Amino acid sequence: MWEYTEKVLDLFYNPKNQGAIEDRDEAGVAVVFGEVGSIACGDALRLHLKIEVDTDRILDSSFQTFGCTSAIASSSALTELVKGITLDEALNISNRDIAEYLGGLPEEKMHCSVMGQEALEAAIFKYRGIEVEQHEDDDGRLVCSCFGVSENKIRRVVIENNLTTVEQVTSYVKAGGGCSSCGAEIEDIIAAVQQEKEVTATRVAAEIAVAQAQNRPLTTVQKIGLIQSVLQEVRPVLIADGGDVELYDVEGDVVKVVLKGACGSCASSTATLKNAIEVRIKERVSPNMIVEAVE
Amino acid sequence: MSAVIYLDNNATTQVAPEVVEAILPYLTQYYGNPSSMHTFGGQVGKAIKQARSQVASLLGAEESEIIFTSCGTEGNNTAIRAALAAQPDRKHLITTSVEHACVLNLFKQLEKQGYTVTYLSVDRKGQLDLMELEAAMTGNTALVSTMYANNETGTVFPVEQIGAIVKEYGATYHVDAVQVVGKLPLNLKNSTIDLMTLSGHKLHAPKGVGALYVRRGFRFRPLLIGGHQERGRRAGTENVVGIVGLGKAAELAQLHLADIQHEKKLRDKLEKGLLAIADTEINGDRKNRLPNTTNIGFKYIEGEAILLSLDQFGICASSGSACTSGSLEPSHVLRAMGLPYTTLHGSIRFSLSRYTTEAAVDRVLEVMPAIVERLRAMSPFNNDQAEWLQDREEAVLGSR
Ligand code: FES
Numbered sequence: 001m002w003e004y005t006e007k008v009l010d011l012f013y014n015p016k017n018q019g020a021i022e023d024r025d026e027a028g029v030a031v032v033f034g035e036v037g038s039i040a041c042g043d044a045l046r047l048h049l050k051i052e053v054d055t056d057r058i059l060d061s062s063f064q065t066f067g068c069t070s071a072i073a074s075s076s077a078l079t080e081l082v083k084g085i086t087l088d089e090a091l092n093i094s095n096r097d098i099a100e101y102l103g104g105l106p107e108e109k110m111h112c113s114v115m116g117q118e119a120l121e122a123a124i125f126k127y128r129g130i131e132v133e134q135h136e137d138d139d140g141r142l143v144c145s146c147f148g149v150s151e152n153k154i155r156r157v158v159i160e161n162n163l164t165t166v167e168q169v170t171s172y173v174k175a176g177g178g179c180s181s182c183g184a185e186i187e188d189i190i191a192a193v194q195q196e197k198e199v200t201a202t203r204v205a206a207e208i209a210v211a212q213a214q215n216r217p218l219t220t221v222q223k224i225g226l227i228q229s230v231l232q233e234v235r236p237v238l239i240a241d242g243g244d245v246e247l248y249d250v251e252g253d254v255v256k257v258v259l260k261g262a263c264g265s266c267a268s269s270t271a272t273l274k275n276a277i278e279v280r281i282k283e284r285v286s287p288n289m290i291v292e293a294v295e
Numbered sequence: 296m297s298a299v300i301y302l303d304n305n306a307t308t309q310v311a312p313e314v315v316e317a318i319l320p321y322l323t324q325y326y327g328n329p330s331s332m333h334t335f336g337g338q339v340g341k342a343i344k345q346a347r348s349q350v351a352s353l354l355g356a357e358e359s360e361i362i363f364t365s366c367g368t369e370g371n372n373t374a375i376r377a378a379l380a381a382q383p384d385r386k387h388l389i390t391t392s393v394e395h396a397c398v399l400n401l402f403k404q405l406e407k408q409g410y411t412v413t414y415l416s417v418d419r420k421g422q423l424d425l426m427e428l429e430a431a432m433t434g435n436t437a438l439v440s441t442m443y444a445n446n447e448t449g450t451v452f453p454v455e456q457i458g459a460i461v462k463e464y465g466a467t468y469h470v471d472a473v474q475v476v477g478k479l480p481l482n483l484k485n486s487t488i489d490l491m492t493l494s495g496h497k498l499h500a501p502k503g504v505g506a507l508y509v510r511r512g513f514r515f516r517p518l519l520i521g522g523h524q525e526r527g528r529r530a531g532t533e534n535v536v537g538i539v540g541l542g543k544a545a546e547l548a549q550l551h552l553a554d555i556q557h558e559k560k561l562r563d564k565l566e567k568g569l570l571a572i573a574d575t576e577i578n579g580d581r582k583n584r585l586p587n588t589t590n591i592g593f594k595y596i597e598g599e600a601i602l603l604s605l606d607q608f609g610i611c612a613s614s615g616s617a618c619t620s621g622s623l624e625p626s627h628v629l630r631a632m633g634l635p636y637t638t639l640h641g642s643i644r645f646s647l648s649r650y651t652t653e654a655a656v657d658r659v660l661e662v663m664p665a666i667v668e669r670l671r672a673m674s675p676f677n678n679d680q681a682e683w684l685q686d687r688e689e690a691v692l693g694s695r
Contacts, residue, residue, distance in 0.1 A: 065674065
C-alpha cells in the first residue's frame, strides 16, 4: 500500500470538481476540454475548462479521470489550482505545483501529476487552436515506444524536476517502465541535460571572472547566474526538509525568491532566507544584496 | 475502522490458532538443535519427523519424499535447478506465461545461460492448450514447470495430463502447487509429478517455511550445500518453529478439505452478488478453478482506486492493476489471457479461507455497488464505444 498524504486521501475520497462542464453557449464564454493518457496505459484524464474569452481567465474547471488514487487526487488538485487565473498563468503550472498542492506524492506516482500538467496544456492549446503535435514532438523522436514518450517530453521533465536517474524518469513519465530497452537512451538524455547545465554555469563563471578582473560592475545576467548557483547549493537541504526555493526576480540589489512547500509555511523560513541564502549572496555577488520572499 | 475483513488469502493467510499453540513450546521450552546428540535436541528432531509425516500425509506422499524449505521461492528455485542438474545434456525447458515471478525470472536467467525456453500461452480463461505443449516437447526437453493453479484467477491446470505428456519424452515435471495445497485434495502416490512445491503461509502456517516434494528415486542435486540436514538435500539448521507449524497446518488442512464446499459456497455468493453490478466480468476458468478464488473485472475504473475505497471499510483484497505495485504494467497473468484494457486495469481478486464468514461476504456486497458507481461517475470512459479510447488503445498497442 502506498503512503499518501492526508490531502491526497481527502481529494480521493471527496474529490472537488468532478464531471464535465456543459457548454451552454453563454455569450463571451468558451468551454473546452483537453485529454491525455489512454485506457491501455492505465490512466487517462479529461480536463474541462470554462474560459472568459475577453480576459482569458479560467472561470471554472472540472475533471474526469480513469486512474488510481493519486491520479484522481492530482486531477482534483489541478482544477483547484487553475480556477480564476489566466491561461498564460495556467501554462506556468508545472507538475511540481500539482504535487506540492497535494503535500507530495510517492515518487513512483509522480506521473499522475505530469498527466495533469499535460492535460492542462492540451486544453489550452486546443482552445488556442495550436496543434499539440507541433509542441510535443518538435523533432518527432520517440524514445520509449512502450509508452509512446518523446525525447522532448523526457528532457522537459528532467529539467523541470531536476531528475538524475532513469528510475526517476520512469516514475515521472513512465518511459523505461516497459521492456526497458530505452533505458540507455534516457540515460544519455539525462547526461546531456546535466552537461548543458554545467556549460552554462562555467560560461557565466568565466564572464564574471573577466568582469571582476576588469573591475567592471556585474551585468544583470551575470548577477542572476551567480544567484542561481547559490540557490542550487541550498536547494538540496530545503528539498530534504520538504521545501524548495525558486528565483522570482532581481530588481537592482533586491533578490526576490519564492519559498515553496514546507519552506513557505515554516516559521523559520525568514531565518533560512537571511542565514543560508542572503549571506552567501552577499559574499558571492555583492555586499549590498538583500533577499526577500514573495508570495 | 471496524474489524478487518480479510479476503486476500491467496497473498497470505492468518496463522491458525491451533498452529500457534503447537509452535509455542518450540519457542520457549524445546529450543534444542535437532542435529545434537543429546536427548534435549532429539525431542526437537522428533517434532520435525512428525511434521514431515503430517505434510506427507496431506500430499499422499512418503515422509522421505518431503524436504523442508524456507518458502515457495526456494522450493521452486531448488526444484528447477535440481531438475537441470539431473539431465545436464538437455537444454530445452518449457513453462507457461502465467507463472509466478520466482519461476519466470529464473527461466529468464537460464535463457542467458544457454537454455532455450518455451513459454506456453493461455486462453481467455487462463487455460493451457495441451496440443501446444505436445508440439513444443522434444527429446532435448529437460524440464516442464507449470503451476497447479494460478494465484490470480484460481484457474487449475490439468497437471496429470500435462505430466503424462512430459513422461512420454523422458523429461522432468515440476509443479508449483503453492496455491493448491490445502484447497484441493492431492494424492501423489501414482502421480506423473516429479517435483512439487508448497509454501506454509498460504495454508495458515507462519511465513518463512515451505516444503518440496521430490519423487522417490529422483536424482536430486541440492541448492544449499553444508551440513547433513534434510538428508543432505537442504543444508542449514532447521526452522523448527516454522516446520512444526507447517506440520500442524497440514494436519488441519486435511481435516478442512472435507468442508471446502462451504468456502466455495461463500465464494459463489460473493461472485453472484458482484456480477449483479453492471459491466463486470469473471476472469478465469469457471469450471476448473480453486474453490476460494474469484477475480472480477469492473470495467472502466482502476483497481487501486477500488482497493483503497474498500480499505476504507476495512476490506482487504488485491488487484492486478499496475498502480498497486509501482510497476507500470498491469498483471502479466491477465495480460497473457488477452483481457481488454477496459477490464484489465479494474480487476480485483477476492480470495477466501476457512475463516471467512458469511457476514464478511455480505459486507462486501453491501459496499461494493456504491464504490463502483462513485468511481465510474469520475471516469471519462463508460462504454466500449468511446472513440478517443479506442484510437489511443490501438496507437499504444500498435507501437508495442
Ligand atoms: S521502449 Fe521504453 S520501456 Fe520499452
